[in-house]
Every structure is written in C-alpha cells, then in structure tokens.
Amino acid sequence: MTLLNETHDPARKSWVTSANGHEQFPIQNLPFAIFREANTKDQWRGGVAIGDSILDMAKVAALNLLHGDAKRATQAASETSLNTLMGLGATQNSALRLALSNALLEGSEHQAALESCLIAQADAEFNMPCHVTDYTDFYTSIHHATAVGSLFRPDNPLLPNYKWVPIGYHGRSSSIGVSGQTFPRPVGQTKKPDASTPDFGPCQRLDYELEMGVFIGQGTTLGQRIKITEAEQHIFGMCILNDWSARDIQAWEYQPLGPFLAKNFASTISPWIVTTEALAPFREAFTRPESDPQPLEYLTSEANTQVGNLDIALSCLIQTEKMRQNDQTPQQLSASNFIHSYWTPAQLVTHHSVNGCPMTPGDLLGSGTQSGPEADEAGSLLELTQGGKKSLTLDNGETRKFLEDGDAIIMRAHCRRDGAVTIGFGEVVGTLLPAVF
Amino acid sequence: MTLLNETHDPARKSWVTSANGHEQFPIQNLPFAIFREANTKDQWRGGVAIGDSILDMAKVAALNLLHGDAKRATQAASETSLNTLMGLGATQNSALRLALSNALLEGSEHQAALESCLIAQADAEFNMPCHVTDYTDFYTSIHHATAVGSLFRPDNPLLPNYKWVPIGYHGRSSSIGVSGQTFPRPVGQTKKPDASTPDFGPCQRLDYELEMGVFIGQGTTLGQRIKITEAEQHIFGMCILNDWSARDIQAWEYQPLGPFLAKNFASTISPWIVTTEALAPFREAFTRPESDPQPLEYLTSEANTQVGNLDIALSCLIQTEKMRQNDQTPQQLSASNFIHSYWTPAQLVTHHSVNGCPMTPGDLLGSGTQSGPEADEAGSLLELTQGGKKSLTLDNGETRKFLEDGDAIIMRAHCRRDGAVTIGFGEVVGTLLPAVF
Incomplete structure (x- = not known):
C-alpha cells in the first residue's frame, strides 16, 4: 500500500534554493500557517513554508495562476484563518x-x-x-497513562478501559495560543x-505535556459517523501541542469529571500545520502486543493496520530565565516518538464521531502526552521527576522538579526516514510568567 | 440590597396586549432569541419576546428610533447571532x-x-x-452529585472536593442545538x-439532564481573573439546557478523564435567553448548611451571600411516540428548582476564570442536573429509576427505565414570586430518534 505520489519524490528540488536540504521545510513538506509581516497591522493570511521563506497565499491568489480545485483552495488559503481551507476536504487540498x-x-x-x-x-x-472550533485531548500514550496513573492512583494505574477505549476528554478552545504564547502561573485551589x-494560591507544580x-x-453533521476507512480524509494535518498542566490543581479537582482548571489556562501550538499528505512517507504499521486486546471492529481497517501509525520524532527542551540571560541555548529534557x-x-477521529458527534473544520484533537517506554522518553516533568520526588539538574547547575517563573519550554518534531526527505513541524515555544496574585 | 429598577415594576403594561398577564413573556421579561419567519430562507436575526409576539430587532435597528448605548446594542441584536450583543457588556445591555x-x-x-x-x-x-464559543458543564446540585455518585461509586458517593470546588468539565460545542433538536440514539462501547x-452497539441507557x-x-483575556464582585457583570443571561447522557457509555469510558462520548452526541437549549437583569426580582440569599464548609474567600462576596441565588422553578415532561399518536399532552416526570x-x-464564573482562563461572549456554562432534595425532584431518569432498577409507569400504561426511540423530553422554567410579575424561559424540546447502526 503506497500513499506516495510525485510531491513526495526525493529528487524534487525547488527554485527556492533554501528549501533544498532544509531540515524542516523542503518542497516535500509545504505546511500551512497564518502569518503577516512582523510589526505591521497587515491582514493575517495563509502562507506555505518553503525553505527559509513563506509563500504568501493571498498574493498567490491575486496572481490567478492556478486553476480548478487548486484555485479554489488558494482562495481559501488566503483568508485570515485556515478553517475554510480545512473544510474543503482532502481532494481539493491534494490538488493545491x-x-x-x-x-x-x-x-x-511560475x-x-x-x-x-x-x-x-x-x-x-x-x-x-x-479558529479552534472544539478542542479534545486524548490520552494515547500507554506509557504516560501508566506513569501518571501510578502517581494519581498507585493501586490502580492503568484502568480496565484503557486498552479498549481511546480515552479522551473535552478541552478549552479559548486558551489555545500560537507559539510565543506567554501566560501567568495559574492560581487556584490545591490540597495537601x-x-x-x-x-x-499559585500553582506549585506547573508542568508541560x-x-x-x-x-x-x-466536517460532519450531527448523527453522521466517520468510518475508520474514511477517517484520514477528514484529517487536514498535524501540529505540535504543549498542553500545560497544573498538577496540584489537577490532583484536587479532577474527580469525578476530569481535569478542568488544571488544563484550561493555556495550551500552545506550533504555527505550522503539516498536512496529512506530507506525512505519507513516514507511515508505519499499527501493531499491538499479542497479549493486548485487538481494537474493536469499528476501530480496525486494513489500511490502519498497515500504515495507520506515524513515525514523528519529538523533543522537548527548556530555556530558563538564567539561561536566556547568559545566552545559553535551550537544553533538551527528553525525546520521544x-x-x-x-x-x-x-x-x-472514528472513535470521536462514532456516537454522531459532529466534527468541524478546525477541531483540534490532542494526542495526549507522547511518552515512550524509556524513562528519558517521558513527555512531562511529572514523569521525569517521578511526581516531584526527584530533582533534575540542568547543565548550568539549576534544578527543577516543576517549572519556575520565566522558564520557556520548546518542543520540536521531525519526520526522518531512509529514502524520504526529512521534514519538520517547526517548533512551539511557550513561556511561564509569574502569577498575578 | 436591591437590583430592581423601573423595568421590573409590576405595574408596567405593554401596548402589546398579549404580554399583559402572559405567563412567560410580560414586559418585565424581554428575553432574546435568534429567529426568522418559518419556512423561509430569510436572514436569521435577533428578536425580543413580548407576549405572543417577537420584536424583530433588525427592523427596530432600521427604524433608528433609539439612541446612544441602546442604539449600538440594537444594531448588535440585529445580527445573525447574539455574540456581539453579549460582548457589549452589562451597561449597554441594560440601556437596551x-x-x-x-x-x-x-x-x-413609538x-x-x-x-x-x-x-x-x-x-x-x-x-x-x-455561536457557543466554549461549553462547560458544572455539577452544582449536591443532591444529583450524591445520587449519581452512589450509583457509580457506592462506597464513595460524594467526593471530598465537592463542597470546596465548583466541579466542572469541558463539554462539546458542536453538538449543541436549539429546541426542536432531534438526534439518533448514540452508538458506542459499553461493558456489562x-x-x-x-x-x-446502540446505547441502552439513554437519559436527559x-x-x-x-x-x-x-469576555476576558488570557490571564485576567473575574472577581466574585464583578462576576454578574459578565453574565448575559440564562436558558434551559437538556444535557442528554448515555449512561452505559459513560460508566465504561469516564475514568480517569471524565465523560466524553456519553455527552457530546447532543445537548439542547431553549431558544430564549432571559437576561441577568430580568432575573433580579427572583434573587435569593445564598446559604450553606452550618455543618458544611463556607466557600473560600475568592468565592465569597456580600452580594453573593445576600442575593446570589436564583429562584427558578423547573419541570421536566415526557411525550412518547404513542402519546403523540394519541394526541396526549406531555406528562410531567419531575419538578425542581x-x-x-x-x-x-x-x-x-469566578471559579472558571480564577486561573486566567479567558471567557468569551457566547460561552455556555451548564449548571449540571438540578435535582432537589426530594425523590420527585430528580433531574434525570438515572435518579428517578435508581439507575434503571425501578420502572416508571406513565399514565398511558407505558413504562420507562431509560428513554425509548421517539420519546420527546420537554423542559420548562419559570420565575414566580409574590410582588413580582411571573416570567418564563419558554421551553426546550428534544426528540430521540432510532440509532443508525
């Protein structure tokens, strides 16, 4: 089964010479963002990354070079947000x-x-x-679920539903910001x-995910179900997401209805959305350990089994206030996939819509913290410090159990594979400010 | 402490004669909706209920009769949704x-x-x-929380945080519909x-709330906190809400991150929003039993203690398919307040924003099921039938443990009080269709 076409051809080079060999944005990638010239009040508009540059889709639309589906999609991509482009669907986006x-x-x-x-x-x-129309956060790393579960429920870390149900919960759209987001340390109720x-008072256990x-x-209308065989047609693309978490607020508030104020003070995403089609060369078989139950039929298809998984290398870095003052580059905290x-x-996608829940262009589904099986593949401080029991010592001598004011967290994602051109998601940076209290 | 003004004067009568003595929409109410003439493709626009009529705010705006804040608010009310009107804030809405x-x-x-x-x-x-920008559902009835808790967690019905934290969780905006909503019985995973x-398969324990x-x-911006003394200035008004629930899906999926597919297949609201100001005559003191902890300081103010509560009588009715076929009127299932x-x-509102979570005009906060202390004040079938253990027998001989295909649920709300003119919220009707399976 191949989903590759000429746009993935490793031999393709661009006349935008910075794209050739670019570790993020070669011509095989072509991710979308909303941008404008910095320090202006220009209209926001869609752009496509190519090497060190952005192709301004509003200018492309004005040139009227493209035809048919690609023309309609270019017009959509020139709007102030990508929702219209997303809603056009896979065929028109592929044409573009x-x-x-x-x-x-x-x-x-041209x-x-x-x-x-x-x-x-x-x-x-x-x-x-x-515009993020609805935000849902899943919990897809069994390593994260087990590690966190053992901290919150030592006697019962992985609940019986985990291997059957793609566990997810609704999140807050209004506090999602783009890379560069800053936010004050949240304040709230905690209980020792x-x-x-x-x-x-201010959260004492602030974490990233x-x-x-x-x-x-x-999208879909109310009552419509997205079959697993059609699900990828409904995915526009992917970004990096930092789902900031206030662990002490979470521990006190989360039962019985789930995390609320522990999560909705800020979430930060990368500006670039890498399309489903650009990710085709990095697909992998979806497998389950033989001892685990296989997914129910509605979550099973041949294509999903053969190439439903994605090989995306992730890394998470910290740059403290002191590191910035001393011009030190960010230090890696962990790497995962x-x-x-x-x-x-x-x-x-299929699970989310199986009950008829309408999906909307611009809905964001978080994957949940992507911790790997090894200790240094943990996607949160909660895991890296074993719930704050163990201090991390940074290269400059600073220590961390949880985040301190002024800390910036940087996350990066790349797809690398033999026979394919490496592509990247750019990065997402967010910075914690002191509490306003 | 009085929040009353001339608009609440019981002596006020309208030249719209159907308003005088109208049990829902006298001149003292003036709720807002979005409407158009039925069976047309006219533009949706804001309207104000007065007696049996609607005052068309787009036509009022065109007449240019009003001035200052009221004029600006009229223009906002003539738009295709009320978000702009909501965002104008309390002063301009009061002027209107x-x-x-x-x-x-x-x-x-005039x-x-x-x-x-x-x-x-x-x-x-x-x-x-x-447009519901974000939807949060709270859990404010301690009677409901205790009753449901004893079904889901017999050994631990009311968790230790309940009396301290206004428990809430994020819901799904995309499946909220206006009265008249129909939806197929949701399908999903359950486990005996x-x-x-x-x-x-199809949900077997479908319920209303x-x-x-x-x-x-x-609204507010990220990091801004709404003090309890200012919270009501940020509330545009209230509606009736039916938060449909799939109890068997909920029981299997909800741990550890809360309800998800059990809730997001449909939620139905009344078309009319009764404004905060219209509710002023029906305010009550907020009290806690002496044995319960008093709220933390950030959730306490003199005004909230004196008049923070609202006396709103609620009722819930059922009309089955058979009742409709036989022209039988809906039968009341329960009444609460x-x-x-x-x-x-x-x-x-204060709790939701205490961590800096941005609030947006059009955010909807559900109260949670409003069950009262008595058994016949239960706001869901889960409580009325003790988790499906006991059958309800309707007047026509039909029985129900949970909802059956074709059942319509009707909810009504009124404010009645000596010395004030009764006002109503209209009603919300939703109908369950068979599963598409």
Whole structure:
C-alpha cells in the first residue's frame, strides 16, 4: 500500500534554493500557517513554508495562476484563518499541494511570478492557524497513562478501559495560543494530602505535556459517523501541542469529571500545520502486543493496520530565565516518538464521531502526552521527576522538579526516514510568567 | 440590597396586549432569541419576546428610533447571532432593556412604528441564539452529585472536593442545538459489569439532564481573573439546557478523564435567553448548611451571600411516540428548582476564570442536573429509576427505565414570586430518534 505520489519524490528540488536540504521545510513538506509581516497591522493570511521563506497565499491568489480545485483552495488559503481551507476536504487540498509543488519546482514557469509572493520567515509573525472550533485531548500514550496513573492512583494505574477505549476528554478552545504564547502561573485551589482544608494560591507544580495535535478538515453533521476507512480524509494535518498542566490543581479537582482548571489556562501550538499528505512517507504499521486486546471492529481497517501509525520524532527542551540571560541555548529534557501512541489518528477521529458527534473544520484533537517506554522518553516533568520526588539538574547547575517563573519550554518534531526527505513541524515555544496574585 | 429598577415594576403594561398577564413573556421579561419567519430562507436575526409576539430587532435597528448605548446594542441584536450583543457588556445591555421596556410600554410614542416590527411567535422558527464559543458543564446540585455518585461509586458517593470546588468539565460545542433538536440514539462501547470484554452497539441507557445554562457576556483575556464582585457583570443571561447522557457509555469510558462520548452526541437549549437583569426580582440569599464548609474567600462576596441565588422553578415532561399518536399532552416526570444549586452563577464564573482562563461572549456554562432534595425532584431518569432498577409507569400504561426511540423530553422554567410579575424561559424540546447502526 503506497500513499506516495510525485510531491513526495526525493529528487524534487525547488527554485527556492533554501528549501533544498532544509531540515524542516523542503518542497516535500509545504505546511500551512497564518502569518503577516512582523510589526505591521497587515491582514493575517495563509502562507506555505518553503525553505527559509513563506509563500504568501493571498498574493498567490491575486496572481490567478492556478486553476480548478487548486484555485479554489488558494482562495481559501488566503483568508485570515485556515478553517475554510480545512473544510474543503482532502481532494481539493491534494490538488493545491500538487499545484504548489509544481509551481515551486526548479524550472517552473511560475518562478518569476511567485518570487514576488515570498517573504522571509524571519520577517514574519504568526497567528493561530485557525479558529479552534472544539478542542479534545486524548490520552494515547500507554506509557504516560501508566506513569501518571501510578502517581494519581498507585493501586490502580492503568484502568480496565484503557486498552479498549481511546480515552479522551473535552478541552478549552479559548486558551489555545500560537507559539510565543506567554501566560501567568495559574492560581487556584490545591490540597495537601494530609490537610483537612484546601489552600488557595499559585500553582506549585506547573508542568508541560509534549503532544501532537490533529486538525480536522472536512466536517460532519450531527448523527453522521466517520468510518475508520474514511477517517484520514477528514484529517487536514498535524501540529505540535504543549498542553500545560497544573498538577496540584489537577490532583484536587479532577474527580469525578476530569481535569478542568488544571488544563484550561493555556495550551500552545506550533504555527505550522503539516498536512496529512506530507506525512505519507513516514507511515508505519499499527501493531499491538499479542497479549493486548485487538481494537474493536469499528476501530480496525486494513489500511490502519498497515500504515495507520506515524513515525514523528519529538523533543522537548527548556530555556530558563538564567539561561536566556547568559545566552545559553535551550537544553533538551527528553525525546520521544509519536509511534508509541496506542491509537492512530484515524482511530481517534472514528472513535470521536462514532456516537454522531459532529466534527468541524478546525477541531483540534490532542494526542495526549507522547511518552515512550524509556524513562528519558517521558513527555512531562511529572514523569521525569517521578511526581516531584526527584530533582533534575540542568547543565548550568539549576534544578527543577516543576517549572519556575520565566522558564520557556520548546518542543520540536521531525519526520526522518531512509529514502524520504526529512521534514519538520517547526517548533512551539511557550513561556511561564509569574502569577498575578 | 436591591437590583430592581423601573423595568421590573409590576405595574408596567405593554401596548402589546398579549404580554399583559402572559405567563412567560410580560414586559418585565424581554428575553432574546435568534429567529426568522418559518419556512423561509430569510436572514436569521435577533428578536425580543413580548407576549405572543417577537420584536424583530433588525427592523427596530432600521427604524433608528433609539439612541446612544441602546442604539449600538440594537444594531448588535440585529445580527445573525447574539455574540456581539453579549460582548457589549452589562451597561449597554441594560440601556437596551430600559429603552425597549419604555418603547413597548402602554402609551409609548413609538407604538405605531414598532407595531410593524412584530411577528407572531407561532409564525417564527428559531436558531441557536449564539455561536457557543466554549461549553462547560458544572455539577452544582449536591443532591444529583450524591445520587449519581452512589450509583457509580457506592462506597464513595460524594467526593471530598465537592463542597470546596465548583466541579466542572469541558463539554462539546458542536453538538449543541436549539429546541426542536432531534438526534439518533448514540452508538458506542459499553461493558456489562460481569463481562470481560466490551460490547459495541446502540446505547441502552439513554437519559436527559434537567439543567440551566448561563451565557457569558463581556469576555476576558488570557490571564485576567473575574472577581466574585464583578462576576454578574459578565453574565448575559440564562436558558434551559437538556444535557442528554448515555449512561452505559459513560460508566465504561469516564475514568480517569471524565465523560466524553456519553455527552457530546447532543445537548439542547431553549431558544430564549432571559437576561441577568430580568432575573433580579427572583434573587435569593445564598446559604450553606452550618455543618458544611463556607466557600473560600475568592468565592465569597456580600452580594453573593445576600442575593446570589436564583429562584427558578423547573419541570421536566415526557411525550412518547404513542402519546403523540394519541394526541396526549406531555406528562410531567419531575419538578425542581435552581435554588438547590450548591454554587451560584457568579461563583461558577469566578471559579472558571480564577486561573486566567479567558471567557468569551457566547460561552455556555451548564449548571449540571438540578435535582432537589426530594425523590420527585430528580433531574434525570438515572435518579428517578435508581439507575434503571425501578420502572416508571406513565399514565398511558407505558413504562420507562431509560428513554425509548421517539420519546420527546420537554423542559420548562419559570420565575414566580409574590410582588413580582411571573416570567418564563419558554421551553426546550428534544426528540430521540432510532440509532443508525
């Protein structure tokens, strides 16, 4: 089963020479963002990353070079958010990808015209790529679920439903921001284990969560179910997601209805959305240990089994206030891979809609923290410090159990594979400010 | 402490004579909806209920009769959704209420002009009153929490955090519909207590939840906290909410992150939003049993203690397919009152934003099922049938443990009090269709 086409051809080079060999944005990638020239009040608009530049889709639309589906998709991509583009669906988005790939290809007849549509990424600022219509966070790493479960419920870490149900819960759209987001340390109720009454004050156990985000493309109406065989047609693409978490608030509030204020003060995503089609070369078989139950029939398809998984290398770094003052580069905290996910993106979409829940272009599905099986593959401080029992010592001598004011967390994601051109998701950066209290 | 003004004066009568003595929509109410003439493709627009009629706010805006804040608010109310009106905030909405109350008053100079802006409610159809930006569902009835807790966790019905934390969780916006909503019985995973593997199929324990909804008006930015003394300034108004629930799906999926597919297949709200100001005559003291902890300081204010609670009588009725075939009117299942809520609307808003979570005009906060202390005040079948152990026998001989295909659930809400004119919220009707399986 191959999902590859000419746009994935490793031999393709672009006349945008910075794209060739670019570790994030070669011509095989072509991710979307919403951008404008920095320090202006220009209209936000869609752009496509190519090497060190952005192809301004509003300018491309004005040139009227493309035709048919690609033309309609270009118009959608020139809007102030990508929701319309997402809603066009896989066929039109694929047509746009092919047209852009050809137009950016070495020797394209459109080179002269499109050169006027480029802006350096260094000169741009980014907005949210779309209006997030609804946000759902899943819990797809069994390693994370087991590690966190053993801290919150030592006697019962992995609940009996975990291997059957892609566990998820609704999150908050209003506090999702794009890379560069800053937010004050949240304030709220916490309770010490031996206290009889709760405390009120700034969170003492602030954490990040290393996740991937899945953006829904074409939507559905109430009562409509997305079959597993059609699920990927409804996925526009993926981004990096940092689902900041206040562990002490979470521990006190989360029963019986789940996390609430522990999660909804901020979540940060990368500006770039890498499309489903761009990820095709990095697909993997979806497998389960023989001792685990196989997914129920509605979560099973031949394509999902053969190529439903994705090989996306993830890393998480910290840059403290002191590191910034001393011009020290960020230090890596952990590295993991999306391939450890217990459920595939298609399974998440199918499960989410199996009850008739309407999906909307711009819905964001978080993968949940992508911890791997090894201790240094943990996607949160909660896991790396064993719930704050163990201190991490950074290279500059600072120590961390949880985040301190001024800490910036940087997350990166790449797809690398023999025979394919490496692509990247850019990065997501978020910075914790002191509590306003 | 009085929040009453001339718009609440019981002596006020309208030149719209059907409003005088109207049990829902006298001149003292003036709730908002989004409507158009039924069976047309007219633009949706805001309207205000007055007696049996709707005052068409787009036509009022075109007449240009009102001035200042009331004029700006009228323009906002003529849009296709009420989000802009909600975002104007309490001062401008109060100005609009006063101007409309005066313009609809017997003897108003505007009577002749405004008569052309009326349409009979019987000739209208309704849309969602606003785009629901984020939906949060709380759990404010301690009677419901205890009853449900004893079914899901017999050994541990009311968790230790309940009396301290206004427990809430994020819900799904995309499946919220306006009264008249129909939806197929949801399909999903369930597991019988003694089974080793889950089943897949239509929900067997479909339930309603009798709730009130709180709509946020003026919003906040990330990091901004709404103090309890300012919380009501951020509440635009309230509606009736039926939070449909699939109990068997819920029991299997809800741990550890809360309800998900058990809730997000449909939620139905009344078309009319009764404003915070219209509810002023029905305020009550907020009290706690002496044996219960008093709320933490951030959830306490003099005004909240004195008049933070609301006396809203609620009722829930069923009309089965057979009842409709035989032209039988709906039969009441239970009646309750919002006054049993363990937390006030102001406390919900303050708690929700205490961590800096941004609130947006159009956010909907569900109260949670409003069960009262008595068995016949239960706001769900789960409670009325003791988790399906006991059958309800309807007047026509039909029995119910949970809902059957074709059942319609009708919820109503009224505020009645000596010395005040009775006002109502209209009703919310939703109908369960057979599963598509």
